[in-house]
Amino acid sequence: MQAAVKALFGADPWIGFDRFMAFALLDPEHGFYSQAGPVLGDDGHFVTAPLLGDWLARLIAQQAIDLAPQLRALNHCFAIREYGPGNGRLAADLLAGMGRQGLWPDRYELVEASAARQAEQADVLTSGLGGLSAATRLQWPKTMGPFSGLMVANEFLDALPVRLFEWQPDHPDGPVLEWGLGLAGPVGRLQWQARAAETELREQVIARAQAACERGLGWRSGHRGEWCPGLRPWVQTVSQQLLAGEVLVVDYGYEAYELDHCDRPFGTLAGHSGHRRIDDREELINRPGTIDLTAHVNFTELAQAFFEEGFEVGLHTQAAWMLDQGILDQARDLLFEGVGRAAGAVPSDRAALAQLSQLQMLLGDSAMGQSFMVLSARRL
Numbered sequence: 001m002q003a004a005v006k007a008l009f010g011a012d013p014w015i016g017f018d019r020f021m022a023f024a025l026l027d028p029e030h031g032f033y034s035q036a037g038p039v040l041g042d043d044g045h046f047v048t049a050p051l052l053g054d055w056l057a058r059l060i061a062q063q064a065i066d067l068a069p070q071l072r073a074l075n076h077c078f079a080i081r082e083y084g085p086g087n088g089r090l091a092a093d094l095l096a097g098m099g100r101q102g103l104w105p106d107r108y109e110l111v112e113a114s115a116a117r118q119a120e121q122a123d124v125l126t127s128g129l130g131g132l133s134a135a136t137r138l139q140w141p142k143t144m145g146p147f148s149g150l151m152v153a154n155e156f157l158d159a160l161p162v163r164l165f166e167w168q169p170d171h172p173d174g175p176v177l178e179w180g181l182g183l184a185g186p187v188g189r190l191q192w193q194a195r196a197a198e199t200e201l202r203e204q205v206i207a208r209a210q211a212a213c214e215r216g217l218g219w220r221s222g223h224r225g226e227w228c229p230g231l232r233p234w235v236q237t238v239s240q241q242l243l244a245g246e247v248l249v250v251d252y253g254y255e256a257y258e259l260d261h262c263d264r265p266f267g268t269l270a271g272h273s274g275h276r277r278i279d280d281r282e283e284l285i286n287r288p289g290t291i292d293l294t295a296h297v298n299f300t301e302l303a304q305a306f307f308e309e310g311f312e313v314g315l316h317t318q319a320a321w322m323l324d325q326g327i328l329d330q331a332r333d334l335l336f337e338g339v340g341r342a343a344g345a346v347p348s349d350r351a352a353l354a355q356l357s358q359l360q361m362l363l364g365d366s367a368m369g370q371s372f373m374v375l376s377a378r379r380l
Contacts, residue, residue: 004030005288006188014193016180018161018229024288025159026113032289033114040087045292046272048155049250049318049368050090052358054097056154057090059325060248061097064150067246068103070380076148076244081109084156088121091138092128094152099129105149107137144241151238151247157302158251160234162226162295164269165197165205167219175209176202179224181285190285201227208260217262224267225260226295232305239309242379247306249375250318252368253297268296299373311377319369322362331359 008023009015025032038044041051049056068078085091091108098104112118118140125138168174173196182193197205204227209219238247253259259268271278271291278284278291299315306313316324335352347353363369 001030001289002188005190006183009183014180014182014195016178017164020181020190020285020288021161021293024291024293025161027289028114030289031114032292034116035289036116038087038120039117039292040089045274047275048086049362049372050086050093050154052361053355054093055322055327055330055359055362056250057093058097058330059322059327060090060150060152061094061101062325063246063248064094064098064105065101065103067150068105071148071244074244074380077106078245079107079109079147079149080105081111081144081147081149081151083111083151083153084159085110085112085117085121086155087117088124088128090152090154091121092125095125095129105137107139109139109141109144109147111144112140146243147241147245148243149245151242151245152250153248154250156251157228157231157234157249157297158253158294159292160228160230162228162269163201164226164267165201165224166194167205167209167223167225168221170221176205190288192281192285200229208256211256212260212262215257217257217260219260219262220265223262223265226267226269228295228298231298231301235302235305235309239306239311239379244380245378247311247375247377249297249302249377250372251297252372253299253302254373255315256298256300259296259298259300270294297373299375302375306375306377311379314376316374317370318372318374319363319365321374322369327359327363331356 004023004027008019023031026034028034033039040046040048064078064080071078080094082091088110091110095104095108110118110121112121122138164179166177166179168177171177176197177194178197178201179192179194181190183189184191205225208225212219258264269281269284271284271293273287273291284291284293303313303315335347335356347356361367
């Protein structure tokens with residue numbers, strides 16, 4: 001690992017955090033997502049929405065069922081492409097939900113670079129689908145071409161590498177510094193180092209600082225944050241490939257007025273390991289490949305990028321989106337209907353109670369309901 005980190009620098013004395021983050025997460029040998037053991041679930045490092053029952057999958061399946069006939073009426077095929085499919089649980093539940101309605105996509109593409117994750121997804125899908133015909137439509141494409149259908153990105157964009165900035169208007173190298181990494185000592189220990197930001201990052205941060213000031217929430221000296229240079233290129237690539245259909249992004253993040261609020265001066269960069277959240281920045285860089293690195297998505301920038309590409313865009317909190325999609329009706333039919341319970345009574349069997357608890361996690365203000373957002377971008 002030490003040799004791999006030194007090779008990352010080459011002859012450079014300093015690298016931006018985005019380069020380190022890409023290495024720590026995606027390096028084929030040392031990256032966090034390349035490890036052979038489980039990443040998600042009780043035996044992994046964190047839990048995502050698809051592991052809290054099939055509630056999210058039910059709603060996405062309904063989106064697919066509504067969209068498919070519209071595309072086929074326009075002589076388009078209907079496929080599903082999932083970015084960062086985790087352990088494959090969302091794909092399995094989504095396809096099962098569509099199967100209950102007798103509708104299958106022409107193909108289901110899982111966009112996954114890690115061989116270890118691909119193997120895990122194949123196992124989960126094989127067992128989860130139980131030999132259903134959709135299993136023959138599964139693909140792990142190495143390159144992505146023209147596409148029509150539904151694209152899904154659940155907790156994918158938060159793992160795109162970010163650059164770290166600090167607002168220092170009175171600093172001689174200011175007003176924007178970029179935090180990156182250097183090597184210290186004979187053993188080449190990683191250490192944080194700041195330098196004057198280059199033009200692209202400086203312009204992005206100045207624009208955000210000015211917008212915060214116009215809202216009456218100007219930044220104090222030392223305000224830190226992140227900028228994701230890959231966000232707009234990802235949207236542009238999706239736009240080039242999507243002939244017709246919809247993109248659904250589910251992730252934790254904020255609109256710009258919340259992300260850049262003056263009372264959030266430390267940014268959102270964090271790590272997760274063994275179901276423990278890590279905020280200490282020294283720990284984040286001293287165990288590369290063993291910690292998931294993540295930063296909140298700027299949903300204002302994401303929505304604007306899709307709008308500029310000609311998409312019809314909708315943006316909601318996860319709770320609002322799930323309620324709009326009728327999740328309470330589904331919960332009533334699944335957990336309460338026809339069992340003679342009085343109004344307001346809770347299920348008595350443990351399985352139903354567990355499902356209800358999982359739904360509360362997805363909807364609750366103090367859990368995932370407000371900290372996660374759902375962006376839909378449609379172009380037919």
